[in-house]
Amino acid sequence: MSAVTLKNCGLVPLAALEILDFCAFAAALRQEVDAQGRIAALFAAPAGEQFDLFALIARDWQGQLALLRSRVGARYPSLTPELPQVHLFEREIAEQYGLVPEGHPWFKPLRFHPSWTGRDAWGRDPRRHPLVGEMDYYRVAGEEVHEVAVGPVHAGIIEPGHFRFQCHGEQVLHLEISLGYQHRAIEAQLPSAHPLARVQRLEAAAGDTSIGHATAYALVCEALGATLAPPRAQTIRALALELERLANHVGDIGGLATDVGFLPTASFCGRIRGDYLNLGAEICGSRFGRGLVRPGGVAFDVEAPRAEKMLERLDSMARDTQGALEIFFDSPSVLARLEGTGRVRVEDAEALGLVGVAARACGLAVDARLHHPQGAYVDTFDHVVIEESGDVFARARVRRREITDSLAWVRRALRDLPGGELRRRVAPPAAESLAVALVEGWRGELVHLALTDARGHLSRYKIVDPSFRNWSGLALALRGEQISDFPLCNKSFNLSYCGFDL
Numbered sequence: 001m002s003a004v005t006l007k008n009c010g011l012v013p014l015a016a017l018e019i020l021d022f023c024a025f026a027a028a029l030r031q032e033v034d035a036q037g038r039i040a041a042l043f044a045a046p047a048g049e050q051f052d053l054f055a056l057i058a059r060d061w062q063g064q065l066a067l068l069r070s071r072v073g074a075r076y077p078s079l080t081p082e083l084p085q086v087h088l089f090e091r092e093i094a095e096q097y098g099l100v101p102e103g104h105p106w107f108k109p110l111r112f113h114p115s116w117t118g119r120d121a122w123g124r125d126p127r128r129h130p131l132v133g134e135m136d137y138y139r140v141a142g143e144e145v146h147e148v149a150v151g152p153v154h155a156g157i158i159e160p161g162h163f164r165f166q167c168h169g170e171q172v173l174h175l176e177i178s179l180g181y182q183h184r185a186i187e188a189q190l191p192s193a194h195p196l197a198r199v200q201r202l203e204a205a206a207g208d209t210s211i212g213h214a215t216a217y218a219l220v221c222e223a224l225g226a227t228l229a230p231p232r233a234q235t236i237r238a239l240a241l242e243l244e245r246l247a248n249h250v251g252d253i254g255g256l257a258t259d260v261g262f263l264p265t266a267s268f269c270g271r272i273r274g275d276y277l278n279l280g281a282e283i284c285g286s287r288f289g290r291g292l293v294r295p296g297g298v299a300f301d302v303e304a305p306r307a308e309k310m311l312e313r314l315d316s317m318a319r320d321t322q323g324a325l326e327i328f329f330d331s332p333s334v335l336a337r338l339e340g341t342g343r344v345r346v347e348d349a350e351a352l353g354l355v356g357v358a359a360r361a362c363g364l365a366v367d368a369r370l371h372h373p374q375g376a377y378v379d380t381f382d383h384v385v386i387e388e389s390g391d392v393f394a395r396a397r398v399r400r401r402e403i404t405d406s407l408a409w410v411r412r413a414l415r416d417l418p419g420g421e422l423r424r425r426v427a428p429p430a431a432e433s434l435a436v437a438l439v440e441g442w443r444g445e446l447v448h449l450a451l452t453d454a455r456g457h458l459s460r461y462k463i464v465d466p467s468f469r470n471w472s473g474l475a476l477a478l479r480g481e482q483i484s485d486f487p488l489c490n491k492s493f494n495l496s497y498c499g500f501d502l
Contacts (some may be wrong), residue, residue: 001026002139003028003066003067003068004016004018004062004066004067005059005065005066005067006019006064006065006066006067006436007063007064007065007372007434008065008224008368008372008373008374008438009219009220009222009223009374009435009436009437010065010127010436011224011226011425011430011433011434011435012433012434012435013430013432013434014432014433014434014451015432016073017054017067017068017069017434019052019069019070019071020068020069020070021300022053022070022071022072022076022077023066024070025053025069025070025149025305026077027031027056027084028068029055029057029068029079029083030069030082030083031191032059032066033057033083033085035059036059036060036061036352037057037058037059037066038055038058038060039057039058039083039085039086039089039353040054040055040056040057040058040065040228040445040447040464041055041056041089041447041449041462042054042086042090042093042406042465043077043089043090043092043093043449043460043462044055044057044093044097044099045451045459045460046097046117048071048148049073050071050072051071051072051073051097051099052069052070052071053069053070053071053072053076053093053349054067054068054069054090054434054449054462055067055068055069055475056436056447056449058107058371058372058438058445060365060371060372060451062429063372065372065436065438067316067434070118072099074098074099074100074386075099075100075101075102076099076100076101077101077102077103077106078102078103078105078107079088079101080101080103080104080105081103081105082352083212084280084352084353085119085351085352085353085471087104087105087106088110088348088468088469088472090104091104091109091110092110093174093232094107094109094110094112094121094122095109095110095111095112095115095121095186096115096116096187097115097116097117097157098118098120098121098370099116099121099125101387102120102139102228106138107121108122108136109122109139109180110179110180111179111180111183111500112180112183112502113183113185114121114382116188118329122309135147136498137164137176137178138174139166140165140166140173140174142168144168145166145167145168145173146166146168147164147165147166147167148164148165148168148451148483149162149163149164149165149166149231149278150162150163150165151163152178152259157192159181159182159496159497159498160181160182160497160499161177161178161179161181162178162181162325163175163176163177163178163181163486164176164178164377165478165483165486167483168492170482170483170484171480171482171483172478172479172480172481172482172483172486173452173479173480174475174479174487175474175475175479176475177471177475177479179471179497179500179501180468181497181501182498182500183501183502184206184498184501184502186201186202186463186502187241187461187462187463187502189201189461190202190458190461191457191458191459191461192476194297194426198217198370199217199218199293199294199295200290202214202216202217202463203288203289203290204287205432205498205499205502206465206467206496206498206499207288207498208244208248208288208496209240209244209336209441209442209443209446209465209496209499210236210241210244210288210289210290211237211240211244211280211292211293212241212244212289212439212441212442212446213292213439213441213446213448213463213465214289214290214377215237215241215293215437215439216292216437216438216439216446216447216448216463217295217437217448218237218294218295218296219291219374219375219386219436219439219448220436220437220448220449220450221295221296221426221429221438222295222296222426222448223435223437224429224430224433224435224450224452225295225427225428225429226424226427226430226431227295227296227424227425227426227427228424229296229297229298229375230297230418230420230421230422230423231376231418231420231425232301232417232418232419232420232421232422232423233297233298233377233421233422233423234298234375234376235375235417235418236283236292236298236300236301236302236417236422237292237298237375238375238376238378238413239283239295239302239376239410239413239414240280240283240284240289240292240293240375241281241439241441241442242406242409242410242413243276243279243280243289243363243410244280244288244289244441244442245402245406245441245442246274246403246406246407246410247273247276247277248275248442248443249399249402249403249406249442250269250272250273250276250321250324250398250403251269251270252272252399252491252492252494253269253324253328253396253399253400254266254268254269254324255269255324255491255494256328256338256488256491256492257334258491259487260333260337260488262328262331262333262334264324264327265324265325265327265328268320268324269324270316270324272320272321272324273451274319275313275317275320275354279310279313279314279317282299282306282309282310283300283302284299285300288349288476290380294423295421295426295434296423296424296425296426297421297423297424298422299422299423300422301422302414302417307414307415307417309349310380310414311411311414311415314407314410314411316470318407318490321403321407325400325403329396329397329400331376333358333412335393337392337393337488338391338392338393338396338488339389339392339393340389340391340393341391341393341485341488341489342391342392342477342478342481342485342489342492343389343390343391343477343487344358344361344362344390344391344473344476344477345362345390346362346363346364346388346390347399348476349362349364349473350362350364350392351477352402352469352472352473353469354365354366354442354444354446354469354470354472354473355445355466355469355470356441356443356444356466356470357395357399357402357443357493358444358473358493359444360384360385360386360387360396360398361386361387361389361390361391361394361395361397361398361403362387362388362390362394363386363387363390364386365384365386365453366384366444366445367376367384367440368438368439368440368445369381369440370382370383370384372438374437374439375466376413376464380409380412381409385398385401385402385405392488392489392492395493396492397465397490428456429450429452429456429457429458430452430456431452431453431454431456432452432453432454433451433454434449434450434451434452435449435450436449436450437449441465441466442501443465443466443467443470443494443495443496444466444469444470445464445466445469445476446462446463446464446465446466447462447464447466448461448462448463449461449462450462456485463502465493465496465499465500466495466499467496467497467499468499468500468502469498470493471493471495471500473493474489474490474493474495477489477492477493
């Protein structure tokens with residue numbers, strides 16, 4: 001039995017997705033992974049008294065996506081022991097719908113919120129949220145092993161998250177990360193929300209990735225309505241997405257400079273990040289790009305005089321960026337702190353399904369702009385930046401090189417904006433269908449999927465932010481490291497709490 005294949009931003013009628021017996025579903029999923037497929041999403045949707053399981057597989061080097069479907073009851077055999085990529089997806093399904101993946105090696109709540117259906121896989125009282133102290137954390141036994149708990153409330157201006165270290169002296173033996181304190185039930189709200197409210201919620205799904213999530217949502221809507229945004233709108237979307245990437249990559253390198261006490265780059269990048277955000281505000285008035293991307297196109301234009309003004313400012317910002325990065329990467333004291341710290345092996349990154357900067361720093365060529373291009377990226381993006389050491393230095397180097405590539409891409413886009421309209425009317429969504437969109441956000445791959453019912457209304461909307469995949473990578477990066485290296489490793493991943501807590 002073969003999966004249904006489609007391209008990025010494609011649509012499949014649900015009737016075309018065969019409902020496989022679970023054993024056949026699991027075998028097909030293993031076969032896809034053995035053939036170098038990545039499990040981009042695994043999620044459930046109600047189907048009467050049972051539940052449909054959907055798996056989205058990214059066949060990167062074929063430029064294809066594949067879909068598998070099965071139907072299960074309240075319990076099913078866990079896929080995690082053989083396919084570690086799904087370990088969080090299975091816990092998420094258990095929390096949302098109360099389904100139990102029997103044999104899951106670490107079966108515990110993921111975000112600590114009541115089940116969507118009122119059925120709870122752990123027998124918890126759905127009227128209350130359990131406290132951190134009630135959670136079952138992994139513990140390392142042994143003489144002189146001690147535990148350090150950090151958060152969820154932190155000393156700095158930071159979102160809440162709980163980190164529990166098992167240490168021997170200063171060496172970290174194990175780190176367990178517990179999130180969920182930012183949970184807003186966005187996925188559960190989307191099907192019944194007004195269309196305008198949907199895009200506003202998604203722009204805030206991960207606030208530093210407003211353009212990325214809004215673009216993915218627009219592409220899903222356009223796939224459901226068999227509508228293609230105009231070329232000018234596609235280019236403006238990609239332009240805003242690259243400015244979002246530039247602002248955050250520059251900010252991250254400034255954060256790394258702060259964590260190693262290198263103040264020149266820290267201060268420069270803090271200001272330059274603001275410059276990139278302000279350049280994005282030139283397009284739509286919002287420094288985070290909110291209100292720009294809408295289904296069918298964009299709501300704001302970049303006229304020729306504005307494009308010229310943006311190019312002039314970009315040239316000055318590029319020089320400042322280059323100077324700030326050069327003094328950082330040319331400093332021996334900086335390199336001594338970055339090199340060899342927080343290493344993640346490529347086999348571990350692949351097993352966990354890491355994406356984005358974290359994956360590319362381990363040598364994995366995972367980039368939706370190359371493998372699954374859409375819009376203005378088609379035929380304009382031809383290579384992926386990768387490093388191989390998998391450490392903090394590699395993650396910093398990936399950002400530095402991607403800054404150079406993004407600057408070149410933005411310049412070309414501003415000089416060669418296509419003519420034509422900004423927005424087209426999107427046709428009503430196809431009934432009983434599934435649509436999917438992959439967008440390469442600045443952290444990594446964003447995955448959005450939508451299911452419609454017989455009337456063409458949304459019945460299920462699934463979001464996978466790259467942080468959902470990559471927090472497990474941070475936990476691995478700390479094994480064997482000094483606990484004092486946690487801030488540096490954490491910043492080198494710079495993952496979103498609220499992006500995880502959808």
